[in-house]
Amino acid sequence: MKAVKRSSLAILAVIMFAMVLAACSGNNKTNSPATNAPAESSNTPASTEEAAGPDNSKEVKLVGYLLGEAPKGMPEVMAALNEKLKNDINATLEINYIGWGDVASKYPLILASGEDVDFVFAADWNFYNSEANKGSFKELDENLLKTNMPKYYEKQDPAAYQAAQVNGKQYMIPTTTPDRKVNVIVLRKDIMDKAGLSNPTKISELDPYFAAVKQGYPDMIPLNLDSQYDLPAPFGALVSEKFAYQGAPMDSGDPMSIGVFTDNEDPSGKVISLAEEPIQSSYKYAADIMKKWYDAGYVNKNPYSNKVRSKDNFCEGKASVAFGNSIDIQATLASCQDKGIETYIMPVLSPTGHAPSSSWLNNGIAIAANSENPERALQALDLIMQDESYVYLAYYGIEGKHYAITGDDKLTLPEGVTPDTNTYPADAAGFWFVNKDFFKPSASWTDSYIDLNGKIKDYLAPATYLGFAVNTESIKSEVANLKNVAAQYFLPITIGAVKDVDSAIATLNDKMKAAGIDKVKTEVETQASAFLANKS
Numbered sequence: 001m002k003a004v005k006r007s008s009l010a011i012l013a014v015i016m017f018a019m020v021l022a023a024c025s026g027n028n029k030t031n032s033p034a035t036n037a038p039a040e041s042s043n044t045p046a047s048t049e050e051a052a053g054p055d056n057s058k059e060v061k062l063v064g065y066l067l068g069e070a071p072k073g074m075p076e077v078m079a080a081l082n083e084k085l086k087n088d089i090n091a092t093l094e095i096n097y098i099g100w101g102d103v104a105s106k107y108p109l110i111l112a113s114g115e116d117v118d119f120v121f122a123a124d125w126n127f128y129n130s131e132a133n134k135g136s137f138k139e140l141d142e143n144l145l146k147t148n149m150p151k152y153y154e155k156q157d158p159a160a161y162q163a164a165q166v167n168g169k170q171y172m173i174p175t176t177t178p179d180r181k182v183n184v185i186v187l188r189k190d191i192m193d194k195a196g197l198s199n200p201t202k203i204s205e206l207d208p209y210f211a212a213v214k215q216g217y218p219d220m221i222p223l224n225l226d227s228q229y230d231l232p233a234p235f236g237a238l239v240s241e242k243f244a245y246q247g248a249p250m251d252s253g254d255p256m257s258i259g260v261f262t263d264n265e266d267p268s269g270k271v272i273s274l275a276e277e278p279i280q281s282s283y284k285y286a287a288d289i290m291k292k293w294y295d296a297g298y299v300n301k302n303p304y305s306n307k308v309r310s311k312d313n314f315c316e317g318k319a320s321v322a323f324g325n326s327i328d329i330q331a332t333l334a335s336c337q338d339k340g341i342e343t344y345i346m347p348v349l350s351p352t353g354h355a356p357s358s359s360w361l362n363n364g365i366a367i368a369a370n371s372e373n374p375e376r377a378l379q380a381l382d383l384i385m386q387d388e389s390y391v392y393l394a395y396y397g398i399e400g401k402h403y404a405i406t407g408d409d410k411l412t413l414p415e416g417v418t419p420d421t422n423t424y425p426a427d428a429a430g431f432w433f434v435n436k437d438f439f440k441p442s443a444s445w446t447d448s449y450i451d452l453n454g455k456i457k458d459y460l461a462p463a464t465y466l467g468f469a470v471n472t473e474s475i476k477s478e479v480a481n482l483k484n485v486a487a488q489y490f491l492p493i494t495i496g497a498v499k500d501v502d503s504a505i506a507t508l509n510d511k512m513k514a515a516g517i518d519k520v521k522t523e524v525e526t527q528a529s530a531f532l533a534n535k536s
Contacts, residue, residue, distance in 0.1 A: 054148060056090045060373045062380055063094045064365075065110060065120040066430030070097050073423030077397050084390065089379045097430065100228035101307060111136040117368045118377040121430060122172045124361035129166055129469045130476075131366075137171035138367040138374055145173075148378035151386035152176065155435065160360035163467030173367075173381060174360030177436040182347045182355040182459050184329055184452070185237060186314065186322040189342040191217070200346060203237040204289060206321075210298045213320040223293065223310075224319035225303040225495065230310045233323040234293075235494040237348045238286035243278045244350035246463065250470065250524060258486045259517045260524050262465060264356040269464045269532050271525045273517050275509045287493050287501045294496030303495060315339055326452055328427050334444040335419035345448050347459060354461035361467070363433040384431065388438045394431040395439075397424030405440070412443040419444075468531045475523050478516030485511045 195212040210222035314322035402424040498504040
């Protein structure tokens with residue numbers, strides 16, 4: 001398990017670790033006062049072309065990049081999407097994907113290469129701040145949005161524009177509907193019954209469950225973690241049992257670097273480094289349990305090479321636990337229900353029973369600085385994000401083929417289509433930034449999911465640093481050093497693959513200090529204090 005052999009996957013897993021900890025949340029709009037507008041790039045008046053409206057006489061092809069993997073039904077969905085775009089704005093669209101295993105290397109490279117790209121997925125957990133500082137994104141001013149994204153401009157809370165500012169300028173088009181969701185752990189009820197578990201609320205309570213799997217299900221791995229999302233998920237859930245910690249936005253959109261956090265339920269917003277309390281004791285608590293599980297054979301021995309998420313193996317009987325969130329887990333629950341497997345959903349909550357809400361920046365889009373057609377790209381995004389017919393096509397696919405609407409106005413699958421045969425599952429294509437207020441309830445929701453969905457609003461706690469982004473320009477060398485330390489010394493701790501937990505954490509602390517964690521913390525503290533002062 002040498003770092004040299006696993007560096008790329010290890011670095012990626014740290015990205016996903018930040019995402020797990022960042023607590024994706026709500027479709028509800030924030031109650032922040034709408035006092036800020038998008039940053040103006042200059043004081044010059046709008047051009048005559050802007051005043052007259054966009055000139056779309058020339059047909060253009062737009063190129064966009066999203067995260068993940070294209071669903072099998074993507075070609076036919078794109079054909080339908082391009083037919084609409086050609087008719088509405090005289091443009092067609094090509095969507096490419098950056099696989100989760102390649103995000104760390106390819107995302108910055110695509111933006112720096114000068115290749116043909118018009119827009120990319122952007123988020124506070126996915127390099128937004130660092131790439132904005134590099135000049136990778138086009139600055140967006142009010143005239144651009146008003147002229148080319150009128151539907152979006154009408155719906156968006158202006159406070160979202162303030163949240164998207166980096167050094168006083170806006171480079172992202174944030175979603176108008178931040179995800180209202182919590183991280184979840186899904187179990188099988190039949191195995192729970194064998195293990196004598198009736199109502200577990202924390203992952204640390206699952207020892208009997210894992211033992212039952214090990215004893216009675218030879219083809220199933222208790223914790224079958226992938227190298228992308230799952231690898232740090234059980235560790236993160238264990239840490240959450242001790243305090244409501246939050247990584248993003250303290251990582252400033254560059255989540256390969258770990259080491260600076262905040263307790264999301266601490267109104268003072270104190271900035272904490274990895275070596276301080278309550279981080280240190282919480283990490284030791286989680287690391288001790290993960291080592292016990294790893295030594296017992298509950299964790300797959302080489303998750304760094306596994307590219308299949310647990311939620312995609314769960315209903316197939318290869319994983320006893322599925323990690324996800326209350327939105328992306330829906331397809332898994334439906335698939336299990338179709339196979340007659342009864343599931344149990346356990347939300348990942350803080351000791352007080354909460355999860356941090358997310359900002360608009362949790363899902364968004366940025367225009368590439370070298371885009372040859374930024375105005376037309378904005379027009380296409382306006383339709384995809386805010387026009388109901390486009391939203392359903394991009395997110396759910398083709399009606400009658402990938403989804404249907406019941407007589408009581410619920411989403412379902414067309415006759416003859418099952419969750420396993422649906423070639424364009426909901427939430428799978430990476431269009432996470434669309435207006436989710438258009439979504440209907442699903443007819444396939446299980447009773448346990450309906451119960452969870454009804455509780456999510458009460459689970460979510462306001463984030464102290466909602467809309468905060470760190471400018472890493474003065475600490476970029478230290479941030480780069482911390483990335484390397486995280487890849488080599490942090491990841492083995494998260495899966496329990498260390499000889500001695502105390503020694504491993506002590507080494508991690510030493511390496512973090514040598515990499516410059518103290519300087520990073522000081523700079524984050526300075527910017528965080530200014531943010532809170534301005535907020536109040």
